[in-house]
Amino acid sequence: MPDPDEHENPGGDSTADRGDADSRAAEQPPPRPAGRGRVRILALLVLAAAAALTAVAVASRADTPAPNAPNAAAAADTAAEADQVVAPAAVTxxxxxxxxxxxxxxxxxxxxxxxxxxxxxxxxxxxxxxxxxxxxxxxxxxxxxxxxxxxxxxxxxxxxxxxxxxxxxxxxxxxxxxxxxxxxxxxxxxxxxTPYVLRVDRAAYRLELVKDGATVRTWTVGVGKPVSPTPAGRAFVLASIRDTKPTFSPIVLPLSVHSDTYTTYGGGPGTVGVHGWPTDGVYGKSSSDGCIRVPPDALNILSSDVPLGTPVLIR
Incomplete structure (x- = not known):
């Protein structure tokens, strides 16, 4: 997060072009969070494969008697019950x-x-x-x-x-x-x-972009100050906001986590985001109010290549 007078508002609704999500076809894959003036959806769609029921094999040692027929049938029934789908509670x-x-x-x-x-x-x-x-x-x-x-x-x-x-x-x-x-x-x-994962090491001020299990890019970034730390844990890229009148970053990528210090911030609910910064003196430091400040090339790549919903691991 920037200082309050920078008007960052990833969870609010000022100066932000909210994109054109409602016009996208439902069959599209998860969107990549920005690009060429508006939010784009570029992730690869993988058709959901129906889960195949596997036969349950009862393995036994050579010196162990095979189970009798009733016990084998009971084991098969138990396995079948385990694979049964629990029906959801009805909701009108x-x-x-x-x-x-x-x-x-x-x-x-x-x-x-x-x-x-x-x-x-x-x-x-x-x-x-x-x-x-x-x-x-x-x-x-x-x-x-x-x-x-x-x-x-x-x-x-x-x-x-x-x-x-x-x-x-x-x-x-x-x-x-x-x-x-x-x-x-x-x-x-x-x-x-999504083939991507973002890994944030707060102590090392490092952001890794991982694709298909391999690190493809690494950047030095700024993270939260000791009084307003970037929260640790699993998160994900929630949205993409292009600021039409940017004061600190042309694009903000809100994450699914929130500040533990600020319950509200700039009109929003204290949402932690990934964004750029006008000067490079903030990188490699605990310099923000909780957000992750990234260099311009990192913001360009993350906002154009990384789909929404991509996991973010912060430690």
């Missing part, structure tokens, strides 16, 4: 509309916490074409609704866990590290994959 349109909207402005303390905040997701990302319910666990009551757009960009959330028919996803609101279960078999939900 009226109930869905009344649920809290899970956006960067949300605060959902009842949401499950990220079970492995240091683990790298595999790149699967989901997009709701219309608002869909979020659940604390498969089969439980809905706790929130995930809208199709965030800050003018299509909503793409990374998958961090799976059960048959369900996906555990990171959420864009407070508290940091919030998650929820999304019914993956919902026909309103699109799937895609």
């Amino acid at each position: 349109d009226a109930q869905l509309a009344a649920l809290p909207q899970e956006t960067t402005f949300a605060d959902l303390p009842t949401a499950p916490k990220d079970p492995a905040p240091g683990q790298q997701p595999d790149g699967l990302v989901l997009h709701p074409r219309t608002a869909v319910p979020l659940y604390s666990k498969p089969g439980a009551a809905a706790i929130a609704a995930l809208p199709p757009t965030q800050l003018g960009s299509d909503t793409w959330v990374p998958v961090i866990g799976e059960q048959p028919g369900w996906a555990l996803v990171l959420l864009p609101g407070r508290p940091n590290g919030s998650t929820a279960w999304l019914y993956r078999d919902d026909p309103r939900v699109d799937e895609a994959r």
